[in-house]
Amino acid sequence: MVVAGIDSGLYATKVVLLSNGEILSKAVLTSGLEDPLTIAERALKIAMDQCIPPGESCKYIVAAGQGKSHITIADESAPDSICLARAVYKALPSVHTILDIGAGHTLAVKCAKGIATGAVSSDKCAAGTGAYLEIVSSILGIPFERMGGLSLKSTEKIEVNSLCAVFAESEIISLVHSEKKIEDLLRGVYRGLALRLYPQLLQVGLEKDVALVGGMAQDIGLRTAIEELLGYKIVLFEDPITIVALGAAVIAEGKVITGK
Numbered sequence: 001m002v003v004a005g006i007d008s009g010l011y012a013t014k015v016v017l018l019s020n021g022e023i024l025s026k027a028v029l030t031s032g033l034e035d036p037l038t039i040a041e042r043a044l045k046i047a048m049d050q051c052i053p054p055g056e057s058c059k060y061i062v063a064a065g066q067g068k069s070h071i072t073i074a075d076e077s078a079p080d081s082i083c084l085a086r087a088v089y090k091a092l093p094s095v096h097t098i099l100d101i102g103a104g105h106t107l108a109v110k111c112a113k114g115i116a117t118g119a120v121s122s123d124k125c126a127a128g129t130g131a132y133l134e135i136v137s138s139i140l141g142i143p144f145e146r147m148g149g150l151s152l153k154s155t156e157k158i159e160v161n162s163l164c165a166v167f168a169e170s171e172i173i174s175l176v177h178s179e180k181k182i183e184d185l186l187r188g189v190y191r192g193l194a195l196r197l198y199p200q201l202l203q204v205g206l207e208k209d210v211a212l213v214g215g216m217a218q219d220i221g222l223r224t225a226i227e228e229l230l231g232y233k234i235v236l237f238e239d240p241i242t243i244v245a246l247g248a249a250v251i252a253e254g255k256v257i258t259g260k
Contacts, residue, residue, distance in 0.1 A: 001019055001020070001059050001253075001256060002017055002018070002019045002024065002048075002051075002052055002056075002058050002059060003017070003018050003019070003058055003059050003060045003061070003062075003249055003252035003253045003255075003256055004016070004017050004018075004044060004047070004048075004058045004060075004061045004062075004248075004249055004252060005018070005061075005062055005063075005064070005083070005244075005245040005246060005247065005248025005249030005250070005251070005252055006040050006043070006044065006061060006062070006063045006064070006065070006068075006071055006074060006245060006248060007063075007064050007065040007080075007083075007242070007244040007245035007248060008031075008036045008039075008040055008063060008064070008065035008066065008067030008068055008070065008071055009031065009065045009066060009067070009102055009103070009215075010031065010066055010067075010102065010103045010104040010105075011030065011031050011102075011103040011104075011215065012028055012029065012030055012031055012215065012241070013028070013029050013031055013036065013039045013040050013043045013065075013067075014026070014027070014028050014043070014241060014242045014244070014245040015027045015028075015040070015043040015044050015046070015047045015245055016047070016242055016245040016246045016248070016249045017047050017048065017051060017052075017058070017249065018246075018249040018250065018252070018253050021090075021253070023246070024047075024050070024051040024052075025047045025048075025050035025051045026047060026239070026242050026245075027043040027044070027046040027047040027050075028043070028241060028242065029042060029043045029046070031067075035070065036067030036070040036071060037070050037071055037072060037073070040063070040067075040070075040071050040073065041073060044058075044061075044073070058252075059252075059256050060075050060252040060253070060255050060256045061073060061074040061075050061252060062074060062075065062076055062077065062078050062083075062248040062249065062251045062252040062255070063076075063077045063078075063248065064077065064078050064079070064080050064083045064244050064245070064247070064248045065080065065244060066104070066105070075252070075255075076255075078247075078248055078251050079116075079119075080100065080107055080244050081107065081109045081116040081119035082116050082247070082251070083243075083244045083245075083246075083247030083248045083250075083251065084098050084100060084107070084109050084111070084116070084213065084243060084244060084247055085098075085109060085111035085114055085115055085116040085247070086114050086247040086250040086251055087243045087244070087246040087247030087250060088111060088114075088211060088243070088247075089111065089113060089114035090114075090246070090247075090250055091237060091243075091246070092209070092211065092235055092237065093113075094209045094235070095111070095209045095210070095211040095235055096110065096111060096112060096207040096208065096209060096210075097109070097110055097111075097201060097204065097205070097206055097207050097208070097209070097210045097211070098111065098210075098211050098212075098213060099197065099200070099201060099210065099211070099212050099213070099214075099226070100213045100214040100243075100244070101130055101197070101212065101213075101214045101215070101216035101217065101222070102130060102214045102215055102216070103130045103131050103134075103215060104130075104131060105121060105122065106121065106122050106197060106200060106214075107119060107120070107121045107122075108120045108121075108197075108200040108201050108203070108204040109204065110204045110205045110207065117205075118204045118205055119204065120200045120203045120204045122200060130214070130215050130216040132193060133147065133189070133193070133216065133219070133222070135169060136172060136186075136189050139169060139172055139173060139176070140172075140176070140182060140185070140186075142182065142186075147186050147189075147219070147221055148186075148190070148219045148220040148221030148222065148223075148224075149220060149221070150182060150183045150186050150221075151183060151186035151187040151189070151190050151221035151224070151225075152183075152187075152220065152221065152224060153183040154181070154183045154184045154186070154187035155181075155183075155184065156180075156181065156184040157184075157187070157188070158175065158180060158184045158185055158187065158188035159188055159191075159192070160172060160175070160185070160188035160189050160191070160192040161192045161195065172185065172189065175188075186221060187221070187225075190221040190222050190224070190225040191225045191228070193222060193225065194222065194225035194226045194228070194229050195229070197226065198226070198229050206230075208232070209235045210230065210232075210234050210235065211234065211235040211236070211237065212226065212234045212235075212236060212240065213237060213240040213241075213243040213244075214240060214241065214243075215241055217236060217237070217240035217241070218236075218240060218241075223236070
């Protein structure tokens, strides 16, 4: 019995296949300009080709993510908050607060024993999402994957606290012109982003352990900035970008087992 979870995100589509509680395979594709359904179908095929003989199919499919309404191959869809709670309980049951930072939105979830007891989302401004870091990367001409490591070399505290991506861009350019060191500027960028995300955690009801998931979870600069605000270490999953898809697959498997 093989089931699938599909997370149709703004920048990437993720698929996880489960069988008897075990992960069989995963696939992650950049979303690009194609419609969400086409990308999801291709990602699902890639995942299935890794573990399912030709001609066989998934018993049940659950879709999540911003593009879930377009995934007509799914048997049903589920909110990201519920998927996160299910996935975390399966993989790291000690986690009670989750912060999902994607390209176009952020989501804080409070959970207990696989149940989402609260959720606070924000997609009003790029300054509080991963897209903001891509803007910074473009302004500074530094590859995105290098920014986090550079920020850890900072020796001077600089504040970059604009609450709007447009104003933050102007603020960063001004600091560049004032000949501030790049590593100090990046540390300020990450701290500013962490300060914009922190109220979501407080609003949902912050409780240890705290996990960071999504496309930005592996950015050591952002993770360090959030940990400095919290005063303790964040839990990091081995593959944080596929956590929502894993949760969707867990829900799918539960549907097949219980019939509900």
